[in-house]
Structures are given as C-alpha cells and as structure tokens.
Amino acid sequence: MESRIKRIFSNTEEKIDAFLVANSEHPNLDANFSYVSKTQQGVFEHCYIVAYKNGNGTLMTSQLEEPIARKETKLDIVVFKTRDDRKNSLKQALSKVKKLGINGNNLTYRQYKYISKLTKAKIVDISEAFSKTRSIKDKDEIKSISQACKISSKVADEFPDYIKENITEKQLSKKLVELQYNYGADDLAFSPPIVCFGKNSADPHHSPSDRKLKMNEFVLIDFGARYKGYCSDITRTFVFGKPSQKMKEMYDTVLGAQLKTVDIVKSGANGKEIDKVARNMINEKFKDRFIHSLGHEVGLTVHDGGSLSYQKDFELKENMVITIEPGVYIPEIGGVRIEDTVLVKGNKSNILTKSSKELIEL
Amino acid sequence: MESRIKRIFSNTEEKIDAFLVANSEHPNLDANFSYVSKTQQGVFEHCYIVAYKNGNGTLMTSQLEEPIARKETKLDIVVFKTRDDRKNSLKQALSKVKKLGINGNNLTYRQYKYISKLTKAKIVDISEAFSKTRSIKDKDEIKSISQACKISSKVADEFPDYIKENITEKQLSKKLVELQYNYGADDLAFSPPIVCFGKNSADPHHSPSDRKLKMNEFVLIDFGARYKGYCSDITRTFVFGKPSQKMKEMYDTVLGAQLKTVDIVKSGANGKEIDKVARNMINEKFKDRFIHSLGHEVGLTVHDGGSLSYQKDFELKENMVITIEPGVYIPEIGGVRIEDTVLVKGNKSNILTKSSKELIEL
Numbered sequence: 001m002e003s004r005i006k007r008i009f010s011n012t013e014e015k016i017d018a019f020l021v022a023n024s025e026h027p028n029l030d031a032n033f034s035y036v037s038k039t040q041q042g043v044f045e046h047c048y049i050v051a052y053k054n055g056n057g058t059l060m061t062s063q064l065e066e067p068i069a070r071k072e073t074k075l076d077i078v079v080f081k082t083r084d085d086r087k088n089s090l091k092q093a094l095s096k097v098k099k100l101g102i103n104g105n106n107l108t109y110r111q112y113k114y115i116s117k118l119t120k121a122k123i124v125d126i127s128e129a130f131s132k133t134r135s136i137k138d139k140d141e142i143k144s145i146s147q148a149c150k151i152s153s154k155v156a157d158e159f160p161d162y163i164k165e166n167i168t169e170k171q172l173s174k175k176l177v178e179l180q181y182n183y184g185a186d187d188l189a190f191s192p193p194i195v196c197f198g199k200n201s202a203d204p205h206h207s208p209s210d211r212k213l214k215m216n217e218f219v220l221i222d223f224g225a226r227y228k229g230y231c232s233d234i235t236r237t238f239v240f241g242k243p244s245q246k247m248k249e250m251y252d253t254v255l256g257a258q259l260k261t262v263d264i265v266k267s268g269a270n271g272k273e274i275d276k277v278a279r280n281m282i283n284e285k286f287k288d289r290f291i292h293s294l295g296h297e298v299g300l301t302v303h304d305g306g307s308l309s310y311q312k313d314f315e316l317k318e319n320m321v322i323t324i325e326p327g328v329y330i331p332e333i334g335g336v337r338i339e340d341t342v343l344v345k346g347n348k349s350n351i352l353t354k355s356s357k358e359l360i361e362l
Numbered sequence: 363m364e365s366r367i368k369r370i371f372s373n374t375e376e377k378i379d380a381f382l383v384a385n386s387e388h389p390n391l392d393a394n395f396s397y398v399s400k401t402q403q404g405v406f407e408h409c410y411i412v413a414y415k416n417g418n419g420t421l422m423t424s425q426l427e428e429p430i431a432r433k434e435t436k437l438d439i440v441v442f443k444t445r446d447d448r449k450n451s452l453k454q455a456l457s458k459v460k461k462l463g464i465n466g467n468n469l470t471y472r473q474y475k476y477i478s479k480l481t482k483a484k485i486v487d488i489s490e491a492f493s494k495t496r497s498i499k500d501k502d503e504i505k506s507i508s509q510a511c512k513i514s515s516k517v518a519d520e521f522p523d524y525i526k527e528n529i530t531e532k533q534l535s536k537k538l539v540e541l542q543y544n545y546g547a548d549d550l551a552f553s554p555p556i557v558c559f560g561k562n563s564a565d566p567h568h569s570p571s572d573r574k575l576k577m578n579e580f581v582l583i584d585f586g587a588r589y590k591g592y593c594s595d596i597t598r599t600f601v602f603g604k605p606s607q608k609m610k611e612m613y614d615t616v617l618g619a620q621l622k623t624v625d626i627v628k629s630g631a632n633g634k635e636i637d638k639v640a641r642n643m644i645n646e647k648f649k650d651r652f653i654h655s656l657g658h659e660v661g662l663t664v665h666d667g668g669s670l671s672y673q674k675d676f677e678l679k680e681n682m683v684i685t686i687e688p689g690v691y692i693p694e695i696g697g698v699r700i701e702d703t704v705l706v707k708g709n710k711s712n713i714l715t716k717s718s719k720e721l722i723e724l
Contacts, residue, residue, distance in 0.1 A: 041569040064653055068565055112474075191549050
C-alpha cells in the first residue's frame with residue numbers, strides 16, 4: 001500500500017503542494033496526527049505536521065513530546081522551545097507552499113486564523129481526503145481493530161456472570177472497564193462504558209447511575225476497547241429475569257434487523273440502502289422508535305468518518321470497518337440495541353465482534 | 363452568582379446579541395456545551411446552543427440525545443430529526459442576530475463555514491470570554507473538583523502497596539483505573555493513566571508499556587479522576603528500592619520547587635512569575651531539564667483554559683483551580699514530577715490533592 005501521506009494527496013482533487021495537520025488541546029486532538037506520524041503515544045498538544053507532495057513530512061513538536069517523537073515517527077522532526085519558535089518553524093515549513101490542504105473537520109477557527117497569518121498559501125479544506133484515506137484500513141490497522149474486537153467480545157461473553165439483582169449500573173460499568181483491561185485493552189474506545197437498566201435503556205446515550213437492577217428488566221451494555229490506538233464498538237442487550245411479550249418482540253425485531261443488515265454488508269453497497277432495510281423492518285413493528293443511524297465507521301476514533309444513515313449516500317468499500325447497530329427505544333419500557341463491528345470484505349459478512357446475540361435471559 | 367450565560371456575555375467587550383456553542387464529533391466536543399446547558403450525560407454530537415443577551419438559551423438536539431436534554435437542562439429545547447431540520451432550527455435561532463460570538467478554540471473550520479452560510483450576523487471569536495467565565499468556579503464546581511481530588515489522593519496514598527518487582531507499567535496503570543472507580547470516580551480525567559519506570563519517566567507523556575519494574579528505579583504516576591464532569595490531576599514519584607545520590611537530588615529539587623510555588627499561589631499573583639520561581643530553582647541544579655510549563659487550569663477538561671508558563675502573563679484569581687507540577691527529566695536516569703491540584707483562595711495555599719509528597723522508598 002502507498003504511504004499514508006501519498007494516499008491523502010491522491011484522495012483530493014485540489015492541486016495542493018502540502019497539507020497541514022494541527023493539534024489543538026486535549027481532548028480536541030486530530031486523529032490524523034497519529035495517523036500520519038504513526039505515533040501511538042504522546043498527546044502532542046499544539047504540535048503540527050506539514051506533509052509535502054513528494055511524501056516527506058515534518059513533525060513540529062514541543063520538548064515535552066520530543067522523546068516520543070524521536071522513538072516513534074519516521075517523519076522529520078523539528079523541536080520548538082517557545083511559542084515564537086513554534087511560529088517560526090511553522091512559517092518555515094509553509095514558506096514555499098502555494099496551496100495548503102487542512103482538515104476542516106478538526107482545525108479550529110482560531111488555529112485557522114493563526115495559520116492564515118503565517119502563510120500566503122491558499123488554504124483549502126481537504127477533510128474528505130483525510131476521511132477517505134483513513135476509511136480504507138491496511139493490514140496492521142485491521143489486525144489492531146480485530147484484536148480490540150476480540151477483547152470486547154470476550155468481555156461481552158463473560159459479562160452475564162456479573163449481572164445480579166440490586167447491582168447498580170455504575171458497578172457494572174466499572175466491571176466492563178476492569179474486564180477490558182484484563183483482556184489486554186490499552187485503553188477504552190470511550191468512557192465510561194454505557195450500562196442501562198430498564199427504562200434507562202430507552203436513552204441511547206444514558207450514563208451509568210446508582211440505579212439498582214430489578215427483576216424482568218433490560219440490561220443494555222455499549223462499550224469498546226482500544227488496542228494500539230484502534231477502537232472496537234459493541235452493544236448487547238440482556239434480560240434479567242423474564243421478558244414480557246413486548247420486550248421479546250422488541251428484541252426479536254432488532255435482532256432480525258441486525259442479522260439481515262449485517263448479511264447484506266458488502267463492498268460496493270450503499271450504507272443508505274442498508275440503513276433503510278433495517279429502518280423498514282423496525283418501523284413495521286415499532287414506528288419511529290429507531291432514533292439514530294444504523295452505523296458508523298470505526299478506526300482511530302470510535303465514530304470515525306462516515307455513517308450508514310437514511311439521510312446520505314455512503315458507499316461501502318473493501319477494508320472499511322463499520323458498525324451495524326439497529327435499536328428500538330420505548331420510554332415506558334426501555335430499549336434494545338445490538339451492535340457489531342464489521343469488516344467490509346468482498347461479498348461475505350466479516351463480523352469482528354463475535355460474541356453471542358441470542359436473547360440471554362438471566 | 364449570575365447565570366453562566368450572563369457571565370459569558372459580561373466577559374466579552376464585543377457587542378454581541380447572541381453566542382453559539384457548536385459540538386462536532388466525539389472526542390472533539392466543546393466542554394462549553396455541558397457548561398452552558400448543565401447537562402452531565404450525553405454526547406450531543408452535531409448539537410448546538412444559541413444563547414441570548416437576556417439570559418435565555420436554546421439547545422438544539424437530535425432525537426438521540428432528547429431524553430437526556432429533557433431531564434437535565436433548563437434551556438429551551440428544539441429537537442431535530444433530519445439534517446435539514448437541524449439547519450432550519452439553527453437558521454431560525456440565528457435569524458435576528460446581528461453579531462454572533464463563537465468559541466474559536468473549539469469551533470471547527472467546517473462548522474464555521476456551515477454557520478456563516480446560515481446567518482447574516484457578523485461572527486466574532488469570543489473564546490476568551492468562555493475561558494474567563496469557566497476559570498472562576500462556583501460552589502458546586504469546587505465541590506465536584508474537590509471530590510475528584512479526594513478520590514485521586516486516596517488512590518495515590520494507597521498506590522505504593524501495589525508496587526513490586528517485575529510488575530509492568532500496564533499492570534499498575536490498570537490498578538490506577540480500578541482504584542479510582544473503587545473510590546467513586548464517574549470516569550477518568552484522561553486515559554490511560556501514566557505509569558513510567560526508570561528511564562521511561564524522562565518522557566513526561568510516556569504511555570504505560572510492558573516494561574517490568576527493576577530495583578532502584580523511579581516510579582512516576584500521573585492520573586486524574588472525573589466526578590460529576592469535573593477533573594482532578596495529580597502526579598507522584600516514588601523510588602522502588604534505594605535512590606542514587608543523583609536521584610535523591612532530583613527529587614529534593616523538584617519537591618523544593620513544588621512546595622515553594624504552591625506556597626506563593628494566591629489571588630492576584632502572576633502565573634508567569636510563579637513559573638519563573640520554580641524554573642530558577644530547578645535550573646540552578648539541573649539546567650534546562652524542566653521542559654514544560656509549571657501548571658494549567660483544571661475544570662471540565664483536564665487542561666482547562668490558561669497555563670502558568672514563563673512565556674505568558676496569567677493572573678490568578680479567586681476560585682480558579684490550577685495545577686502546580688514542576689519536573690526534572692534526565693534521559694539517562696528518568697524523571698521526577700510532583701503535581702497537585704490547587705484552589706486559588708485568598709492568600710493561603712489550598713491544596714486539593716492532599717496525599718503525601720515526602721520521598722517514599724519502597
């Protein structure tokens with residue numbers, strides 16, 4: 001595979017001589033920084049990369065991150081000590097650039113103004129080129145994501161053992177953290193892991209609370225691991241006790257939609273159409289209760305790039321990694337969501353999060 | 363204390379009629395979103411707040427986050443279903459605005475372009491007003507930060523019990539995660555927690571590795587908890603075994619600088635001068651080995667607002683929360699850093715992370 005820098009250049013039609021990746025402050029960092037530099041450690045706040053058409057790149061770093069840069073990147077390194085130093089090295093790196101690509105999805109307004117003053121280059125937004133490049137994973141990336149998925153799947157399989165009456169959402173969320181680290185996660189894909197009981201599961205983004213588990217309720221868990229920088233994302237829904245007829249119907253509907261849509265994931269398919277398949281299946285039984293998109297790309301961030309949504313065309317390509325996560329949410333009862341991380345590979349489904357999806361009654 | 367919205371207005375000299383807080387995608391979210399809406403849950407990707415001079419505000423949310431918005435915010439709520447809906451509600455909210463403040467420290471270039479097309483308002487960067495407002499913590503914020511600091515302090519005090527020969531950095535980092543949740547953290551201030559042994563501690567941002575602990579090495583830990591959204595930040599350095607003369611000198615120098623500078627923190631002091639005090643003390647013994655700023659503000663994010671740096675004036679004010687974290691880093695030996703989270707309150711030091719700073723030899 002061509003170098004990441006060259007691929008970014010070939011994914012834009014803008015005739016740029018260079019592109020810039022600019023980090024702001026934690027947590028507002030640009031994942032393209034580690035993508036282009038291949039650094040796995042460090043924070044690199046207020047650090048920059050300028051990459052050129054010939055494939056070369058310069059990483060400008062503070063002294064604070066210098067040791068990590070020296071160890072991890074093959075880019076040229078410029079170390080600045082003061083703010084003036086930083087300005088001068090950036091000015092220098094941009095001095096011959098006539099047209100500069102930036103990542104408009106991440107560059108802040110303030111950074112944009114700062115850079116505009118340092119260069120005469122025309123600045124153009126090539127955020128699509130960054131996304132497009134990162135969408136197609138190489139072997140190492142797929143290996144890391146697969147490992148992150150393996151970790152999460154083991155956790156999901158073991159998790160029912162810890163579900164018991166009167167335990168709280170927070171206690172189980174903590175358990176998800178522990179288990180992921182136990183199975184080798186370097187970090188979490190996002191935190192805290194989502195655990196919701198009963199009606200709380202009707203909020204797709206509910207934060208774990210001190211609410212205690214009662215009999216005959218849904219237990220929804222949504223979490224992910226990070227391995228060598230790459231994320232997994234998985235959701236499972238269990239029933240503690242006996243599901244009502246309605247709860248069973250909710251589960252079966254979502255599971256049906258999930259299995260069906262995972263099955264039609266293939267290179268060349270349109271995410272919009274796949275979303276519609278799930279949406280129609282769910283709407284037939286539970287009108288307007290599927291209140292989010294069907295899925296999203298996964299990579300260095302957990303929501304990484306495009307999404308499978310009924311609102312927008314989205315072509316699936318070989319070696320993309322996406323989630324398939326239909327759900328149904330009824331405020332008076334709760335919610336069911338079943339999510340897998342899936343690798344797009346030819347015509348067959350490549351589910352990376354292999355843990356069981358059959359309804360588990362505890 | 364006046365409402366957060368009104369305080370943001372009074373902290374800018376720009377004659378704005380309204381300001382906008384715009385979230386992008388996780389992890390690039392604007393902490394001002396939860397600050398202004400007082401929501402503690404939810405992600406609110408691609409959601410907006412428009413706030414007006416009279417103190418009113420409208421939160422525009424997708425259906426996905428609607429349940430949380432309904433529970434948690436007192437702002438007016440507009441729910442959008444589609445991208446067009448979102449555009450129209452934002453257009454509507456901005457329709458009478460002549461001058462609009464934005465947070466240039468967070469708003470992406472792309473969001474800026476999107477908004478520019480929706481309004482005829484003049485757009486001005488009022489990021490300073492956001493920082494200035496968030497700098498001065500109210501009672502509830504101080505309570506949450508204090509609780510986060512209490513959790514981290516307990517962890518730091520207990521931590522030496524887990525340090526033993528051949529344990530890895532990763533294993534101890536995981537232990538820091540576990541202990542913080544055990545003591546009541548809702549989440550971590552940042553992850554993974556930093557644990558470095560020996561020479562690795564010369565990298566201030568080293569990520570925990572499989573490196574095993576040997577005798578007579580530094581063990582540096584840097585971590586923080588999150589409680590009700592607010593962060594703590596603490597660093598301690600231990601010696602496993604016996605320190606060399608040089609290691610002892612490093613520790614004593616950093617501790618001396620830390621105690622001295624914590625002591626001169628007071629309302630009205632200049633962070634630049636305080637940084638210089640620590641820098642001079644360290645430079646006398648270890649020239650140019652203190653390679654970062656003395657500290658930073660802490661709040662809804664762990665690096666929250668301004669910093670205490672020799673490069674820039676920074677006035678400390680009543681009810682600010684900052685870190686004081688001098689360090690010395692020698693690649694052949696390792697590093698020492700000692701960090702507390704400190705509340706600025708009148709003339710006396712208010713250390714919130716109270717765990718011991720005496721050199722612990724294990």
